[in-house]
Amino acid sequence: METIKNFRINNELGIHARTAAMIVELAKKFNSKIYIKKNDEEVDGRSILSILTLSCPKGSEIQVRIVGDDSQEFMDALTELIEDGFGED
Amino acid sequence: MAHEKNTPKTVYGIPASPGIVIGKAHVVDRSKVKVMYHYLISDDLVDQEVARFREAVEKAKEQLTTLKDRLPDYVKDHAFILESHRMILKDSMVYNATIKHITEDKINAEWALKKTLLDIKNVFQEIDDEYISNRISDVGNVVERILRNLSGKQQESLLDLKERVIIVAHDISPEDATELNTSKVMGFVSNVGAKTSHTAIIAQALGLPAVMGLGNITDIVEEGCLLIVDGNTGEVVIQPDDDAIIYYHERQIQRERYRSSIIRTSYLPAKTLDGYEIAVMANTEFAGETEAVKENGGAGIGLYRTEFLYLKSNGFPSEEELFNDYKQVAEKIAPDPVIIRTLDLGGDKFLSYSNKKEANPALGLRAIRLSLKNPQVFKVQIRAILRASAYGNVWLMFPMISGLSEIQAANRILTEVKKDLDDAGMDYKRDIRVGIMIEIPSAVAIADILAHQIDFFSIGTNDLIQYALAVDRTNEDVAYLYKPFHPAILRMIRQVITAADKAGIEVSLCGAMAGEPCCVPILIGAGMKRLSVNIQSVPLIKKIIRSISLKDAESCFEDIMKLTTANQVEAYIKAFMKDLLPELGENAFI
Structure with missing residues (x-):
């Protein structure tokens, strides 16, 4: 099963080391694979370094593709994390 | 070991943490691992090499976990750095890529790792964001750790020390600093580092004497040789002779005896002989220091510096993180006040501005200027401070104010944040006291105008002297011009106090000057009612205040105002102090 969703990064700091780490941590809880795409470049969402190489400051548009049996649950959790601005204020 | 017995030699560095210690040197090797490159000639060897690499990574993972578990409370913010290093270990760009290099290129693990690091460097170099491209140093740290494990060479842990020693190192990394809290470390000296580095701050918090910035101390000190470290003066004596040992040992005892006699009386109020009470407060940087202040x-707390949480985190700390820190301090120190100063960093320390090199950082985008330029970040801090104000006696202070418009701009943001908190139904102290640092000469010149806009002044003499005399005191060619006793500085202090008194607002002084025993009569004579000093100096400064009458201090100040050079002032005050407190002797400068 594959779930795809587009996001806009709205937290002040964008995706930096701490936020990337949160995504990697979240990914560990699910079986599905996660891929993050920005400007036609797609990377492994379980790799903190790969996520950083996408360079996503505030306002970036990304597409997330999750593949696997729990892809919907994973996407829901990720949506919550991103929409919450990664817990930043 | 057969080596020539050295004659005593004294070298000078930056006094980073006070105290005198005499002990054996232990040189800590933090040099990089030398890497050998070779091809693997059979498939068996490839499998063995992959296994060897996996083992080294597992070991690194355990090491990082152990380090993280051992972190003392006040450096818990290091935890994230260690956690991210652990993630990098197993990151596919590192882990899978290295295994691929070993199996496909048939090369040894060390070579493969080096190749991996180079690949990642190439990718990161392309990234336009300097903050992200700088993360390569984290990858470098992790790779270095794996290489060390592969070589079988142990990264020596300070926790494995068998006897009490003075650590001699090129640099004390944050990872090392977390291990300093052991009974085996007596003090340390290092080639690099500064008084405000976090390692120095940790040393001060632990009460370990330290001298940093010695340049090449690791080259000239041999393992096991005797060292004397004087963290007050920055002196390090290598292979001291008997005379030097006796001299420093006496000073050490004298200092300890004197300090304990002062500390025993530290609970007494700082009341002058004629009954005027002066508030002697402390400058701190960590919530964990609050207990020591009491x-x-x-x-x-006359100055609570807030930079630490910003420097420690990758990215900005969250409102909750800041709030919890400030709240903890406010609760512990209440009913006494804590004056929280908003972020006082230069643009170079701020990630999003890190790609701009300023020609004159001291005159550039820093402190309040930076906060006003980043209102979103500033608001988070103000919110955290306001929320903490519900839990104690919190005062809010803006640094580096040069004129009225900055106060107005900062106050506008403060009003907005108050309204946000009201809307959210959150509790804070509505009439929180708001003040400014006086550290730019222009603010002194218009202190009477500024006084009407705020509730208190705090004079930061370190920067004020630097800006008023146009002297960078870290520049050795002009450092001799840095003179707290310069008549211009004394007049400026007087002018600020007069403006504050006229407007009926509080004024305090939180620079290094407040902690110099011989400045105390001058400052209280000038009318200063609040001094904020290093925690360790509080008992001594209180004792000095108890030994003098305000009347005498005032006439001392009047006499001094008639003098025309800094040297005259210095000579006058030294003679004055000798009469006042003969037993102080050389301790006048501890």
């Missing part, structure tokens, strides 16, 4: 008899 133990040393401090009447509150």
Whole structure:
């Protein structure tokens, strides 16, 4: 099963080391694979370094593709994390 | 070991943490691992090499976990750095890529790792964001750790020390600093580092004497040789002779005896002989220091520096993180006040501005200027401070104010944040006291105008002297011009106090000057009612205040105002102090 969703990064700091780490941590809880795409470049969402190489400051548009049996649950959790601005204020 | 017995030699560095210690040197090797490159000639060897690499990574993972578990409370912010290093270990760009290099290129693990690092460097170099491209140093740290494990060479842990020693190192990394809290470390000296580095701050918090910035101390000190470290003066004596040992040992005892006699009386109020009470407060940087402020008899925290949480985190700390920190301090120190100063960093320390090199950082985008330029970040801090104000006696202070418009701009943001908190139904102290640092000469010149806009002044003499005399005191060619006793500085202090008194607002002084025993009569003679000093100096400064009458201090100040050079002032005050407190002797400068 594959779930795809587009996001806009709205937290002040964008995706930096701490936020990337949160995504990697979240990914560990699910079986599905996660891929993050920005400007036609797609990377492994379980790799903190790969996520950083996408360079996503505030306002970036990304597409997330999750593949696997729990892809919907994973996407829901990720949506919550991103929409919450990664817990930043 | 057969080596020539050295004659005593004294070298000078930056006094980073006070105290005198005499002990054996232990040189800590933090040099990089030498890497050998070779091809693997059979498939068996490839499998063995992959296994060897996996083992080294597992070991690194355990090491990082152990380090993280051992972190003392006040450096918990290091935890994230260690956690991210652990993630990098197993990151596919590192882990899978290295295994691929080993199996496909048939090369040894060390070579493969080096190739991996180079690949990642190439990718990161392309990234336009300097913050992200700088993360390569984290990858470098992790790779270095794996290489060390592969070589079988142990990264020596300070926790494995068998006897009490003085650590001699090129640099004390944050990872090392977390291990300093052991009974085996007596003090340390290092080639690099500065008084405000976090390692120095940790040394001060632990009460370990330290001298940093010695340049090449690791080259000239041999393992096991005797060292004397004087963290007050920055002196390090290598292979001292008997005379030097006796001299420093006496000073050490004298200092300890004197300090304990002062500390025993530190609970007494700082009341002059004629009955005027002066508030002696402390400058701090960590919530964990609050207990020590009370133990040393401090009447509150006159300057709470807030940079630490910003420097420690990758990215900005969250409102909750800041709030919890400030709240903890406010609760512990209450009913005494804590004056929280908003972020006082230069643009170079701020990630999003890190790609701009300023020609004159001291005159550039820093402190309040940076906060006003980043209102979103500033608001988070103000919110955290306001929320903490519900839990104690919190005052809010803006640094580096040069004129009225900055106060107005900062106050506008403060009003907005208050309204946000009201809307959210959150509790804070509505009439929180708001003040400014006086550290730019222009603010002194218009102190009477500024006084009407705020509730208190705090004079930051370190920067004020630097800006008023146009002297960078770290520049050795002009450092001799840095003179706290310069008549211009004394007049400026007087002018600020007069403006504050006229407007009926509080004024305090939180620079290094407040902690110099011989400045105390001058400052209280000038009319200063609040001094904020290092925690360790609180008992001594209180004792000095108890030994003098305000009347004498005032006439001392009047006499001094008639003098025309800094040297005259210095000579006058030294003679004055000798009469006042003969037993102080050389301790006048501890």
